[in-house]
Amino acid sequence: MSAPASASPAIRNPHFDDLRVVWSDEYSGQYQPVAYDQQFDDQWRLFLDRATGFCDHTGVETSDEYIDDRIAELTGVRDYLWKAKWGPLAGIAARLSGRAARQERRGVGGRLWLEPKFPLDFFKGKRCLDAGCGAGRWTKTLASLGANMKSIDVSRHGLESTKRFNQDVEKLSLFELDTRPDLHNAFDFTICWGVVMCTHDPRRAFDLVAKTVKPGGSLYLMVYAPTYHASQQVCDWRMRYHRECRTFDEKLKFAYSVADRPENAINLLDMLNTFYNWTIPQDVCFEWFRANGFTDVVLLNRNEPHACGLHVLGRKA
């Protein structure tokens, strides 16, 4: 899987060459892998460097304040880590430290509308996999709720970041999971957030991730919906980014130029830099779960207005 990361003329791009942006399982096997270890690495490096727009953002930040927001999105319980730290002084400490006032700033990048929520003790003592962990925000969130985590990714800087709060971190591609029977039927809960749609074969990637879940365990998948990411605006930006920007500096400048504000730059680079940026219809996504033996499949963000993504949870029968 070591083809060039960016728009190599040798590799057919479904979005630019075939005008396919909405995934259909018929496309499985038709496209080639690219260098997945490079596609997100720059944004995790910029996060570690604390560059504007690449830190203090819901899509990446791993500081406790942001992890508390992720915990609230999953469980509905607010200020979990903060209250554990400050006890009865939590309210006054929030006011004096300016934490409460930073609430709105912490929304840059968008909040999640997940429903139903997971019970607070849902993850406690469970063996969980963060597949495509990035800088590790979900690894840290689930570990904070008592999960025993394994985190995999292919980005060096993503793994370097995640290692700060999990020892069990491994450089492993989703597409290598079939060669790892030790990871099959091994996890009570697998989260695969924003990964499979950035690959040449989201269906194959999903099937491999689904293998990691134990019978009775759950899988939480986030993929892009055929809404914003299938829009002409996004397709035009991606075409210009891949065809006109030559150096990384030019690419970064372009991402900042189309961001609504510099503090949101990671959201733009994230969708521009990947060679593949598929959107997945809900029925296709639900069928993936069913075909892999999952039941009780639910859309967790069904009440979200203008949803860009599908948040789907299923339980393996």
Ligand SMILES: C[S@@+](CC[C@H](N)C(=O)[O-])C[C@H]1O[C@@H](n2cnc3c(N)ncnc32)[C@H](O)[C@@H]1O
């Ligand atoms: C949009 S980021 C999401 C990161 C993380 N799940 C989160 O929600 O913060 C996608 C991540 O998937 C990783 N990734 C992409 N292709 C992969 C592959 N084939 N195998 C494993 N990880 C991959 C990237 O390196 C990147 O860290």
